[in-house]
Amino acid sequence: MLRLFFALHAPDGFLSTPVAIATAAISFAVVGFALRQSGRELKDKQIPLAGIAAAFIFAAQMFNFPVAAGTTGHLLGGALAAILLGPATGALVVTIVVVVQSLLFADGGLSALGYNILNMAIVTAFGGYAVFLLARKLMPNNAGGIIGAAGLAAAASVVLSAMAFSVEWLFGATAPIDFDNVFTAMVGVHLLIGIGEGCITALAIGAVVASRPDLVHGIADLDREIVADRSPVPMRTFVIGGILASIVMATVVSQFAVDSPDGLETVAEETGFADQAEEHLLDSGVFADYAVSGVANESASLAIAGFSGTAIAMTVGYGLFFAVGERRRRKPAPA
Amino acid sequence: MAGAHQHLLLPGTSPIHRLAPEAKIVGAFLFAVGVSITPRTAVWAFALNAVVVALAMRITGYRVRQAVVRFAAVLPFVGFALFIPLIAGGDQTQVLGIGLSIEGLWASWNVIAKATLGTGASLVLAGSTPIPDVVRGLGRLRVPTVIVSIVAFMFRYLDLIVEEMARVRVAMTARGHDPRWLWQAKPIATSAGAMFVRSYERGERVHGAMLARGFTGTMPQMDHRAATLSDWLLSAAAGAISLSLATLALLT
Numbered sequence: 001m002l003r004l005f006f007a008l009h010a011p012d013g014f015l016s017t018p019v020a021i022a023t024a025a026i027s028f029a030v031v032g033f034a035l036r037q038s039g040r041e042l043k044d045k046q047i048p049l050a051g052i053a054a055a056f057i058f059a060a061q062m063f064n065f066p067v068a069a070g071t072t073g074h075l076l077g078g079a080l081a082a083i084l085l086g087p088a089t090g091a092l093v094v095t096i097v098v099v100v101q102s103l104l105f106a107d108g109g110l111s112a113l114g115y116n117i118l119n120m121a122i123v124t125a126f127g128g129y130a131v132f133l134l135a136r137k138l139m140p141n142n143a144g145g146i147i148g149a150a151g152l153a154a155a156a157s158v159v160l161s162a163m164a165f166s167v168e169w170l171f172g173a174t175a176p177i178d179f180d181n182v183f184t185a186m187v188g189v190h191l192l193i194g195i196g197e198g199c200i201t202a203l204a205i206g207a208v209v210a211s212r213p214d215l216v217h218g219i220a221d222l223d224r225e226i227v228a229d230r231s232p233v234p235m236r237t238f239v240i241g242g243i244l245a246s247i248v249m250a251t252v253v254s255q256f257a258v259d260s261p262d263g264l265e266t267v268a269e270e271t272g273f274a275d276q277a278e279e280h281l282l283d284s285g286v287f288a289d290y291a292v293s294g295v296a297n298e299s300a301s302l303a304i305a306g307f308s309g310t311a312i313a314m315t316v317g318y319g320l321f322f323a324v325g326e327r328r329r330r331k332p333a334p335a
Numbered sequence: 336m337a338g339a340h341q342h343l344l345l346p347g348t349s350p351i352h353r354l355a356p357e358a359k360i361v362g363a364f365l366f367a368v369g370v371s372i373t374p375r376t377a378v379w380a381f382a383l384n385a386v387v388v389a390l391a392m393r394i395t396g397y398r399v400r401q402a403v404v405r406f407a408a409v410l411p412f413v414g415f416a417l418f419i420p421l422i423a424g425g426d427q428t429q430v431l432g433i434g435l436s437i438e439g440l441w442a443s444w445n446v447i448a449k450a451t452l453g454t455g456a457s458l459v460l461a462g463s464t465p466i467p468d469v470v471r472g473l474g475r476l477r478v479p480t481v482i483v484s485i486v487a488f489m490f491r492y493l494d495l496i497v498e499e500m501a502r503v504r505v506a507m508t509a510r511g512h513d514p515r516w517l518w519q520a521k522p523i524a525t526s527a528g529a530m531f532v533r534s535y536e537r538g539e540r541v542h543g544a545m546l547a548r549g550f551t552g553t554m555p556q557m558d559h560r561a562a563t564l565s566d567w568l569l570s571a572a573a574g575a576i577s578l579s580l581a582t583l584a585l586l587t
Contacts, residue, residue, distance in 0.1 A: 013449025051488020109453040110367035200524040207528020
C-alpha cells in the first residue's frame with residue numbers, strides 16, 4: 001500500500017533547523033494557550049472523554065480507508081476531535097497523540113515535533129473547527145446540516161494541513177524541489193485524502209449525534225428537537241454549498257499556485273534558497289503514483305486543483321446526501 | 336499504517352532499562368536534536384552517532400532482525416527520499432545512465448541519515464521503557480497534570496479500542512466487507528461512530544467507579560525511584576555526544 005501521508009508524521013531532519021525551531025515555538029505557544037482554554041472546555045468528567053478521544057484517534061490512525069484502487073489513507077482526526085471536544089481540547093488531544101506516537105512508537109521524529117504538531121494537530125483542529133462553524137451557517141439547522149458541516153470541515157482540515165506543510169517547505173526545504181511542485185502535489189493528494197476524511201468524520205459525527213448528541217461540543221448550542229430533526233438536506237443546498245466551497249477552495253489554491261509565489265518567492269530569494277529553484281520540472285516522479293504529477297504549466301495545474309476542489313465538495317455532498325437519505329429509508333414503515 | 340503502532344517494549348533489565356524514564360526521555364530528545372542540526376556533509380559525525388545508536392540498541396537487547404523490522408517504520412520516508420535526486424534541480428551526475436541531481440543526492444542522504452538515527456533513539460526509549468513509566472516520567476518532567484492524565488487514560492483505553500476494532504473488522508470481513516473504493520467506506524465510518532459512543536459510555540462507567548473509590552483528579556503516586564545523578568549523566572551522555580559532534584561539524 002502506498003503511504004500517502006509522507007509529509008505528516010515527518011521524521012527528524014525533514015525540514016531545516018530554523019523552521020523546526022520556529023514551528024516548535026509556535027506549537028509550544030499554541031498548545032499552552034489550548035491548555036488554558038481547555039480548562040474551560042474540560043469539566044472534571046471530560047478528562048476521561050479526552051483520553052478516550054485520544055485513544056480513539058490513535059486507534060483510528062491504524063486503520064486505512066480506501067481512497068482509490070490500491071491507495072489508502074488514514075484518519076488525521078483533528079477536525080473530528082475539535083467538533084467532539086471543542087477546538088482547544090481537540091488540538092490538545094491530537095497533540096498528545098502525535099507526541100506519544102513519536103516518543104513510544106518511533107512514528108515521526110522527536111526533533112520534528114514542532115512542525116508535526118503544528119500541521120497535524122493545531123492547523124487541523126483550529127482550522128477545521130473554523131470551517132465547521134462557517135459551514136454550519138450555510139447548512140440547514142438540523143442533523144443533516146451538522147453532518148454536512150462536519151464533512152466539509154474535516155475535508156478542509158486535511159487540505160489546510162497540506163498547505164501548512166507546503167509553506168513550511170518554502171522556508172525550510174532540505175531538498176531543491178520547487179515550492180510550486182510541492183504545493184500542487186501535496187494539495188492534490190490531500191484533496192483526495194480529504195474526501196475520505198470528510199466522509200468518515202461526517203458519518204462518525206452522525207452516529208454520535210444520533211445516539212449521544214450531548215457528547216458533541218460543536219452543537220452544544222442546539223436543543224434536542226433541532227438535533228433530532230434528521231430530515232435530509234435539500235439537494236439545492238448541497239449544490240449551492242458545493243459551488244461556494246469549490247469557489248473558496250479554487251480561490252485559495254489559485255492564490256498560492258499563481259499569485260502568491262511572486263510574493264513568496266521574493267522571500268525565498270531573500271532567504272537564499274530560491275537560486276536552487278528550477279523551472280517547472282516535467283516529471284514529478286515522487287508524486288506520479290499519487291496524483292497531479294508533472295503538471296508542466298501553471299494554468300493546467302490550477303485547473304486540476306480547481307477541478308479537484310469542485311470534485312471534493314461534490315463528492316462529500318453526494319456521499320452525505322446518500323448516507324442521510326439511506327438512513328431515512330431504513331425507518332420502519334408505519335404498521 | 337496497520338501494525339505500525341504495536342507496543343515496542345523489549346522486556347529486560349539492561350542498564351538502559353534501569354535508567355529513570357524522565358532521564359531517558361530527555362536523553363533521546365537531545366540526541367535527536369543533535370542529529371537533526373548536524374550539517375549533512377559531516378558524514379563522520381553521522382557514522383559516530385550511528386555507533387552510539389547501535390551500541391544503545393545492543394545494550395537494550397535488540398536483535399538484528401528485530402531492529403530491521405522496527406526501522407521499517409521510517410521506510411515510507413526513505414522511499415520518498417530516494418526520489419529526490421530524480422526530480423531535484425542543480426548540477427547533474429550520471430549513474431547507470433540516469434541523470435541524478437547532486438544537490439538532490441545530498442538531500443536524500445540528509446533525510447535518510449537523520450530519520451534513521453532519530454528513529455533509533457526512539458526505538459531505544461520505547462524498547463526499554465514500559466508505558467506506565469513513560470507516563471510517570473512525563474509527570475516528573477513537570478508536564479501539566481491535565482496532559483499526563485489524558486495520556487494515562489489514553490493508554491488505558493487504547494488496547495481495548497484496538498481489540499474491539501479488530502473484532503468489528505473480522506465480523507465485517509466475515510460478512511463480505513472488502514472495501515476497495517471510497518464509496519464503500521460507509522460501514523467503516525458508522526462502526527467507528529458506534530465504537531466511539533460505546534467506548535465513551537464504558538469510560539463514563541469507569542469514571543463513576545473511580546469517583547466512588549475516592550478519585551480526586553490525579554492518580555496516586557506509587558513508589559517510584561526518582562532519577563539519580565548517574566541516571567541523568569548516563570542519559571545526557573547520548574545527547575551530549577550528538578550535540579558535540581554537531582557543534583564540531585558546524586565549526587570545521
